[in-house]
Amino acid sequence: MDILTHLEAVIAERITAAPKDSYVASLNARGLPVIARKLGEEGVEAAIALLSGSDEDLVGEAADIIFHLLVALNARGLSLADVRAELERREGVSGLAEKASRSE
Numbered sequence: 001m002d003i004l005t006h007l008e009a010v011i012a013e014r015i016t017a018a019p020k021d022s023y024v025a026s027l028n029a030r031g032l033p034v035i036a037r038k039l040g041e042e043g044v045e046a047a048i049a050l051l052s053g054s055d056e057d058l059v060g061e062a063a064d065i066i067f068h069l070l071v072a073l074n075a076r077g078l079s080l081a082d083v084r085a086e087l088e089r090r091e092g093v094s095g096l097a098e099k100a101s102r103s104e
């Protein structure tokens with residue numbers, strides 16, 4: 001099992017823990033607005049690391065984004081499988097061609 005699939009399963013399991021014992025459970029207890037805020041903050045921190053942080057900083061922020069994204073997907077009843085299916089649907093379609101098709 002790859003680490004993303006494993007982490008997704010851990011997140012699904014930790015949601016049932018007591019918020020005082022689990023960061024995942026505490027995020028869920030605080031609700032979608034807090035999960036959304038954390039996701040946004042991690043995105044901004046990753047952008048800052050990209051521009052002015054070390055490689056280690058950027059990798060750390062990327063991990064934070066992925067973790068919080070998995071928490072967000074779970075909170076909406078979605079999964080990595082849904083994201084994988086969307087990426088597979090897009091495979092081989094140039095971003096430039098896709099953009100041009102939207103402006104026609």
Ligand SMILES: N=c1c2ncn([C@@H]3O[C@H](COP(=O)(O)OP(=O)(O)OP(=O)(O)O)[C@@H](O)[C@H]3O)c2ncn1[C@@H]1O[C@H](COP(=O)(O)O)[C@@H](O)[C@H]1O
Binds near residue numbers: 014025038064067
């Ligand atoms: N991968 C992660 C992971 N990445 C980041 N984080 C936490 O995400 C938080 C984000 O950092 P911040 O500094 O922005 O947060 P903060 O200001 O301390 O917290 P807030 O009060 O603002 O939410 C930190 O507390 C990190 O420890 C994670 N917490 C948990 N996991 C995984 O989730 C599993 C379950 O964790 P628990 O639910 O805590 O048992 C763990 O075993 C890990 O595998």
